[in-house]
Amino acid sequence: MKKELNQMNKYGYIILKTKKMFLLKKVRQEYLRIAKKNGIKNSLEGLNRAKESQLNKLHIGFNRESKNCNFNLINSFSKEICKILGKKIFIQRQPYLRAKKHNLKSTATIPHNDYDFGHSHLGFNLWVPLYDVVNNAGIYIFDLNTSKKIYSRFRFNCHLREHIKKIKFEKKKRYLNLKFGEAVLFSNLCIHGASMTPGKFNRVSSNIHLQSFKVPINEKSTELFTIAQLNKNSFYKKIAI
Numbered sequence: 060m061k062k063e064l065n066q067m068n069k070y071g072y073i074i075l076k077t078k079k080m081f082l083l084k085k086v087r088q089e090y091l092r093i094a095k096k097n098g099i100k101n102s103l104e105g106l107n108r109a110k111e112s113q114l115n116k117l118h119i120g121f122n123r124e125s126k127n128c129n130f131n132l133i134n135s136f137s138k139e140i141c142k143i144l145g146k147k148i149f150i151q152r153q154p155y156l157r158a159k160k161h162n163l164k165s166t167a168t169i170p171h172n173d174y175d176f177g178h179s180h181l182g183f184n185l186w187v188p189l190y191d192v193v194n195n196a197g198i199y200i201f202d203l204n205t206s207k208k209i210y211s212r213f214r215f216n217c218h219l220r221e222h223i224k225k226i227k228f229e230k231k232k233r234y235l236n237l238k239f240g241e242a243v244l245f246s247n248l249c250i251h252g253a254s255m256t257p258g259k260f261n262r263v264s265s266n267i268h269l270q271s272f273k274v275p276i277n278e279k280s281t282e283l284f285t286i287a288q289l290n291k292n293s294f295y296k297k298i299a300i
């Protein structure tokens with residue numbers, strides 16, 4: 060069996076390393092272009108002076124008008140993605156951006172899984188930092204088995220964060236200090252989130268949902284996804300509207 064698939068089945072997530080850095084650099088250029096348009100300059104440090112309203116505009120702007128970032132993101136890791144999802148996939152039309160300023164409370168994301176937000180239980184999220192992540196300023200993740208254990212005892216009578224604390228599973232989360240050029244592909248059933256970090260560490264990442272064409276979609280449908288197929292050069296190309 061394929062190594063990537065084995066690892067995905069075992070842990071519910073896999074760390075990937077690109078061999079096509081030029082594609083990720085194009086994504087970062089798009090971020091910088093749209094950031095500049097919203098008055099934010101100079102990569103990570105520029106976020107220190109950004110207002111919350113500017114960050115919101117940047118997030119929306121990237122989601123609406125970034126060019127080719129969806130395909131540049133997945134084609135950076137297309138060989139590995141193909142081994143896990145196959146040649147024909149559903150791919151999110153426009154990726155999300157998260158530009159996080161260290162001293163904003165909204166930098167933290169409470170633990171959740173993406174299935175609870177209407178994504179397929181057989182789908183995945185590709186999370187890609189656009190700058191190196193240091194000092195646990197990125198996302199954390201619980202592997203698939205641990206996530207299942209957490210949910211098996213969850214009665215939805217408190218927030219998941221409190222439940223994780225109650226059953227003393229907090230230490231089982233793993234922080235992913237990924238470098239620019241790396242990514243994590245994780246199951247929609249894996250619990251993940253981001254803490255507020257004490258240091259002055261900003262973070263910029265993009266993420267995109269995808270799944271095999273063969274497995275059922277959930278509430279998220281063709282409004283969110285289009286269809287793509289791998290060509291002979293190992294690049295996914297759009298084959299639907």
Ligand SMILES: [Fe+2]
Nearest residue numbers: 171172173251
């Ligand atoms: Fe999420």
